[in-house]
Amino acid sequence: MTRALLAVYPFALLLAAWWLLAAQGVLGNEFVMPPPDEVWERAVELAEDGTLAADGLATLRRVLLAYGLALLAGVGLGTLIGRVRGVRLALRPLVSFLFPAPKVALYPAMLIVLGLGSASKVAFGFSEAVFPILLATAAGTSQVEPRLVWSARALGTSRPAALLRVVVPAALPTILTGARIALVGAIVGVFLGEMIAGADGLGQMMAVAYRTLETADMYVAIVVVSLGGYLLDRLFLLVRARLLAWSAEERSEIRRSARW
Amino acid sequence: MRRTDALPALTVALALGLWEVAPRAGWVREESVPPFSDVCGEVVDVLGQPAFLGALGDSAARWAVGLALALLIGLPLGTLMGRSRTLHALIDPLLVAGYPVPKAALILLFVLWWGAGEAARVAIVVVGCLIPIVISSYHGAHAVPPALLWSARGLGTGRLPTWWRVILPAALPQILSGLRIAIAIAIFTVLASELLIRGSGVGAYLFTALDNGQTLTVFALSTIVAAIGFLVDLAYVAVVRRGLPWLEGEV
Numbered sequence: 001m002t003r004a005l006l007a008v009y010p011f012a013l014l015l016a017a018w019w020l021l022a023a024q025g026v027l028g029n030e031f032v033m034p035p036p037d038e039v040w041e042r043a044v045e046l047a048e049d050g051t052l053a054a055d056g057l058a059t060l061r062r063v064l065l066a067y068g069l070a071l072l073a074g075v076g077l078g079t080l081i082g083r084v085r086g087v088r089l090a091l092r093p094l095v096s097f098l099f100p101a102p103k104v105a106l107y108p109a110m111l112i113v114l115g116l117g118s119a120s121k122v123a124f125g126f127s128e129a130v131f132p133i134l135l136a137t138a139a140g141t142s143q144v145e146p147r148l149v150w151s152a153r154a155l156g157t158s159r160p161a162a163l164l165r166v167v168v169p170a171a172l173p174t175i176l177t178g179a180r181i182a183l184v185g186a187i188v189g190v191f192l193g194e195m196i197a198g199a200d201g202l203g204q205m206m207a208v209a210y211r212t213l214e215t216a217d218m219y220v221a222i223v224v225v226s227l228g229g230y231l232l233d234r235l236f237l238l239v240r241a242r243l244l245a246w247s248a249e250e251r252s253e254i255r256r257s258a259r260w
Numbered sequence: 261m262r263r264t265d266a267l268p269a270l271t272v273a274l275a276l277g278l279w280e281v282a283p284r285a286g287w288v289r290e291e292s293v294p295p296f297s298d299v300c301g302e303v304v305d306v307l308g309q310p311a312f313l314g315a316l317g318d319s320a321a322r323w324a325v326g327l328a329l330a331l332l333i334g335l336p337l338g339t340l341m342g343r344s345r346t347l348h349a350l351i352d353p354l355l356v357a358g359y360p361v362p363k364a365a366l367i368l369l370f371v372l373w374w375g376a377g378e379a380a381r382v383a384i385v386v387v388g389c390l391i392p393i394v395i396s397s398y399h400g401a402h403a404v405p406p407a408l409l410w411s412a413r414g415l416g417t418g419r420l421p422t423w424w425r426v427i428l429p430a431a432l433p434q435i436l437s438g439l440r441i442a443i444a445i446a447i448f449t450v451l452a453s454e455l456l457i458r459g460s461g462v463g464a465y466l467f468t469a470l471d472n473g474q475t476l477t478v479f480a481l482s483t484i485v486a487a488i489g490f491l492v493d494l495a496y497v498a499v500v501r502r503g504l505p506w507l508e509g510e511v
Contacts, residue, residue: 010357010358028372090268094271094275099487100444100489102485104463105486107455111470111478112293112475113292173507206368218372222365222369225365226360226361229361233359260342
């Protein structure tokens with residue numbers, strides 16, 4: 001009961017603050033800050049004529065593609081960096097240069113190379129998402145209990161199989177911490193990519209609404225993308241709880257950080 | 261010297277070599293990916309342009325002011341959350357709900373509310389990097405050993421001095437790693453918001469080059485900005501390690 005209240009409370013507070021700000025005209029008139037019910041009506045209109053679903057799905061597809069590729073590349077390379085000295089040494093300069101670099105600065109170059117279509121947005125989302133996964137995987141796999149690997153090897157598991165079936169699962173809690181940060185990274189990358197230059201998607205919907213002064217549409221776009229991000233994050237936590245159910249220690253860890 | 265010690269230098273050479281050779285050999289179109297040596301020359305040119313340095317100054321000022329304001333709000337809020345269950349219960353759900361919002365996108369709403377001036381451009385940086393600062397100072401303050409607080413309070417230290425001289429120093433390691441993330445997010449937010457509303461700053465400068473089809477300049481600017489992000493992070497870690505050696509590489 002308390003949990004349900006706590007989950008609803010930020011949205012109730014936000015709605016109340018929004019409604020109050022709009023009614024009082026603190027940030028400007030109804031054009032600049034339409035009240036929530038007006039934005040809701042607009043959202044229903046956009047949902048009925050299908051544009052909201054089309055743009056939302058376009059964005060979701062890109063986010064999932066960028067995130068999936070980032071998981072593959074991040075866990076794959078991260079495991080090699082964590083377990084193979086040669087790979088770690090070889091990739092260290094590239095990773096330590098690119099990790100703190102603001103990826104958005106590379107977006108114009110991505111636009112030139114990949115064009116204005118989906119590919120550049122997926123690349124931007126990927127570049128935002130891959131490093132948290134890669135670094136978490138490298139850290140997690142390098143700290144796996146050596147006895148686990150020795151046992152597997154002694155029982156005849158090949159080296160690649162031991163990586164895949166022992167090291168990665170043992171490092172999973174750490175990997176998933178990075179993967180959670182990466183999920184939001186992928187959403188932010190794709191959405192901003194669409195805003196800066198694009199032909200469809202929620203980001204482009206927001207940018208066009210800004211240029212054509214359809215202010216209610218701007219609120220629809222940002223609310224939908226934020227809500228989508230929130231739901232994907234919740235879904236991620238559910239999946240994580242299932243994946244890590246094997247460890248009692250992890251279970252208490254999850255309960256403690258359920259909201260983080 | 262072990263054979264593998266040369267590996268890092270080797271990969272860098274290989275990556276830059278590929279960047280040089282691929283366009284020259286026609287593996288990629290030279291109009292879309294200029295070779296590394298050309299980009300290097302352009303980097304030198306761009307760094308000598310007063311217009312670019314002015315834009316860099318504008319961006320840096322927004323970054324610094326926004327980050328400072330976020331610290332001013334986030335440090336007290338986060339540390340208080342760490343010491344008060346009620347405040348934590350009230351604020352934490354808001355942070356969870358605000359976490360997946362693409363903050364940089366809010367710049368368009370801020371411009372609607374406050375116009376395309378400095379207020380909106382600084383506010384977006386504050387919003388962008390507030391959450392990591394609050395979260396890290398919350399975790400830091402939450403983990404302060406109660407014995408430290410009892411001792412200080414028992415010796416007659418007031419509430420504010422306890423905060424300033426016990427809680428804040430004890431929470432410092434976590435705060436400093438949060439600040440490292442916030443610094444990077446602040447750079448990202450400045451650039452992204454400038455790409456969206458143009459006007460002034462490095463983001464706008466970058467986009468003007470893109471609109472004018474100056475591919476070489478775009479690559480040079482991207483390289484410069486990526487290098488700035490890397491160097492700022494490097495400098496931050498170096499300063500923290502030097503200034504606070506007792507942290508033992510925790511940041």
